[in-house]
Amino acid sequence: MRHIKKCLALCLCAALALGSAVPGLAASDFSDLDGHWAESYIEDLYERGYISGYEDGTMRPDNEITACEALVFLSRFYELTSDELSFLYDDWGSIAEDYVPSSLSWANEEIAVCLAAGIITEDELDELDLSAEIEKELLCVFLVRALTLEDDALDLTGIELPFGDADEISPEHTGYIAQLVSMDIITGDDNGNFTPKLGVTRAMAATLVSRGLEYVEDEDIELTIDGYSGLVRTFGIIAGADDDYVQLRGEDGLVREFRFADGASVTVNGRSTSITSSHIGDEAEFSVINGEISAISVSTDSDVEWVQGRISRVTSSKSGEYLIVDDLISGEDVRIDVESGSEITLDGDEAELADLTSGQFATARIDDGELDVLSAVTFSDEISGEVSSVIYGPTVQLKVESGSVTYVFLLDIGDLPEIERGKTEITIDRVNAGDDIEVTIDDSEIEKISISAAESGVTAVLNSITVNPTGTFWTLEDNSGNEATYQLDSMAAAYWGSKDISISDIKVGDTVSVSLSGTVITEVELIDSVQSSDKFSAEILSADSGKKTITLLYNERLVYVDASDATIISASTGSSVKLSALKAGSTVTVYGSFVSSNSFEATSIIVEN
Numbered sequence: 001m002r003h004i005k006k007c008l009a010l011c012l013c014a015a016l017a018l019g020s021a022v023p024g025l026a027a028s029d030f031s032d033l034d035g036h037w038a039e040s041y042i043e044d045l046y047e048r049g050y051i052s053g054y055e056d057g058t059m060r061p062d063n064e065i066t067a068c069e070a071l072v073f074l075s076r077f078y079e080l081t082s083d084e085l086s087f088l089y090d091d092w093g094s095i096a097e098d099y100v101p102s103s104l105s106w107a108n109e110e111i112a113v114c115l116a117a118g119i120i121t122e123d124e125l126d127e128l129d130l131s132a133e134i135e136k137e138l139l140c141v142f143l144v145r146a147l148t149l150e151d152d153a154l155d156l157t158g159i160e161l162p163f164g165d166a167d168e169i170s171p172e173h174t175g176y177i178a179q180l181v182s183m184d185i186i187t188g189d190d191n192g193n194f195t196p197k198l199g200v201t202r203a204m205a206a207t208l209v210s211r212g213l214e215y216v217e218d219e220d221i222e223l224t225i226d227g228y229s230g231l232v233r234t235f236g237i238i239a240g241a242d243d244d245y246v247q248l249r250g251e252d253g254l255v256r257e258f259r260f261a262d263g264a265s266v267t268v269n270g271r272s273t274s275i276t277s278s279h280i281g282d283e284a285e286f287s288v289i290n291g292e293i294s295a296i297s298v299s300t301d302s303d304v305e306w307v308q309g310r311i312s313r314v315t316s317s318k319s320g321e322y323l324i325v326d327d328l329i330s331g332e333d334v335r336i337d338v339e340s341g342s343e344i345t346l347d348g349d350e351a352e353l354a355d356l357t358s359g360q361f362a363t364a365r366i367d368d369g370e371l372d373v374l375s376a377v378t379f380s381d382e383i384s385g386e387v388s389s390v391i392y393g394p395t396v397q398l399k400v401e402s403g404s405v406t407y408v409f410l411l412d413i414g415d416l417p418e419i420e421r422g423k424t425e426i427t428i429d430r431v432n433a434g435d436d437i438e439v440t441i442d443d444s445e446i447e448k449i450s451i452s453a454a455e456s457g458v459t460a461v462l463n464s465i466t467v468n469p470t471g472t473f474w475t476l477e478d479n480s481g482n483e484a485t486y487q488l489d490s491m492a493a494a495y496w497g498s499k500d501i502s503i504s505d506i507k508v509g510d511t512v513s514v515s516l517s518g519t520v521i522t523e524v525e526l527i528d529s530v531q532s533s534d535k536f537s538a539e540i541l542s543a544d545s546g547k548k549t550i551t552l553l554y555n556e557r558l559v560y561v562d563a564s565d566a567t568i569i570s571a572s573t574g575s576s577v578k579l580s581a582l583k584a585g586s587t588v589t590v591y592g593s594f595v596s597s598n599s600f601e602a603t604s605i606i607v608e609n
Contacts, residue, residue, distance in 0.1 A: 078224070244260065313358060351376070383402055385401050432490075549562060
């Protein structure tokens with residue numbers, strides 16, 4: 001409702017302060033504008049939508065404007081989104097309402113913008129008669145502030161002005177007027193006077209504003225309001241946190257990561273503090289400017305539990321109505337009983353339990369064991385961006401930069417989605433920082449991850465391998481005897497025909513076909529031979545006793561160990577260990593042989609810790 005009121009107020013403001021729109025009329029068609037000294041400036045503002053004419057086909061350029069109308073003019077220097085305007089009005093609207101008379105309430109939002117932008121102060125607004133005609137020197141003060149040049153103007157205070165009536169200018173306003181004189185925005189009249197106490201006509205105001213806008217464009221200045229331009233406020237549940245960032249899962253199921261801006265305000269239940277991992281699962285509201293947290297407010301309540309996840313089942317029977325949600329916070333299936341009085345929405349609209357289906361993403365607030373609010377969304381999307389990092393563990397964090405937003409996709413190491421580079425299916429460990437990526441989400445679940453294919457390829461003989469602190473470099477010689485050196489991606493994949501192999505199997509003298517992304521080798525096909533290691537140590541990410549496999553992180557790559565024929569021994573006791581006893585985070589040494597670059601057949605496994 002507030003946004004509707006804002007639109008109405010803005011339209012009314014345009015009609016009352018600046019004239020009523022005349023549909024289809026060009027600026028040159030106004031009967032009283034032809035040949036007027038300010039015709040070009042008025043036409044400029046008319047075409048920009050800053051000013052309009054009256055229904056009788058006149059512009060009335062010589063009508064004087066009030067202080068209120070002048071401030072409305074200047075508020076339009078700032079282009080604010082509806083969200084930014086809403087946040088700004090939340091902070092400044094009550095002040096505007098206190099000082100603006102009810103007869104001018106249509107201008108409350110524009111006055112609030114002027115307060116937030118520093119065009120006028122609260123004390124000045126209290127003393128100003130908004131209904132009275134504005135004096136020229138005061139309009140100059142407001143214009144300089146709108147152009148964010150007040151500091152420059154104050155440095156010019158006391159300067160001698162080139163007007164015959166300079167002594168009539170208020171001393172505290174001389175710097176502002178001098179600033180506009182230096183910018184050729186204002187000049188004297190035919191008699192060399194400034195007439196500072198004179199009222200301002202629509203023509204004068206249009207001239208000053210048009211010249212000010214031209215200055216902004218010529219100097220390529222972006223006029224913004226600190227604390228509001230670029231401001232986004234978002235609500236969700238904390239999914240992760242440390243000293244530098246907070247991850248927030250929204251009602252669409254997506255996790256977004258935000259870093260703290262310098263001096264960010266952090267409160268928990270109204271008290272200033274810091275955010276830790278103990279707040280995972282708590283609700284939070286973020287104020288974000290240009291991708292960084294400027295303020296975060298966290299609410300915790302021992303009686304309140306939040307559940308977020310995909311709906312797996314919806315049941316309505318004589319015994320009751322409930323739904324089962326695969327809760328992302330606890331990792332368990334959660335039954336949510338729906339009682340009469342529970343508020344349910346689907347895609348933002350009021351809904352019934354019968355409207356919900358499996359696959360939708362649900363956010364439920366449970367207060368003292370009873371469902372309070374349930375928000376469900378039907379979410380499918382394709383998110384494109386650049387991989388910023390891949391963090392391995394039982395849950396892999398795939399971080400993607402998309403514009404100013406960092407998305408964090410949490411992937412179960414034991415149930416990864418399909419990942420492709422071009423048309424080739426790859427594993428998560430072959431996804432590199434800097435890769436272009438597209439994540440396809442269907443029914444709130446990641447269906448596929450696509451990595452951009454390599455840009456070019458070279459077939460040549462590997463002449464040398466050089467390792468230095470900046471990386472590994474291969475020098476290749478093609479059939480014409482031309483040599484070129486390329487950096488080897490630390491996670492480059494290797495093949496022999498259709499079989500995966502280890503990159504370490506490739507030796508000097510081998511003939512290879514490499515895929516390049518710029519000057520970086522991302523994939524290698526070996527033409528001649530393959531060799532494998534028979535022993536390595538690594539950290540366990542997961543162990544599946546049913547499939548008799550272990551997933552390890554080795555040299556920043558995932559290795560899948562077939563342990564079906566392996567003997568597992570504890571290094572500390574020397575006794576045998578069951579595969580089901582292996583835990584994520586333990587270090588093991590495995591013996592056997594690689595059958596591909598990421599598959600290893602183990603004959604024995606030593607559990608180091």
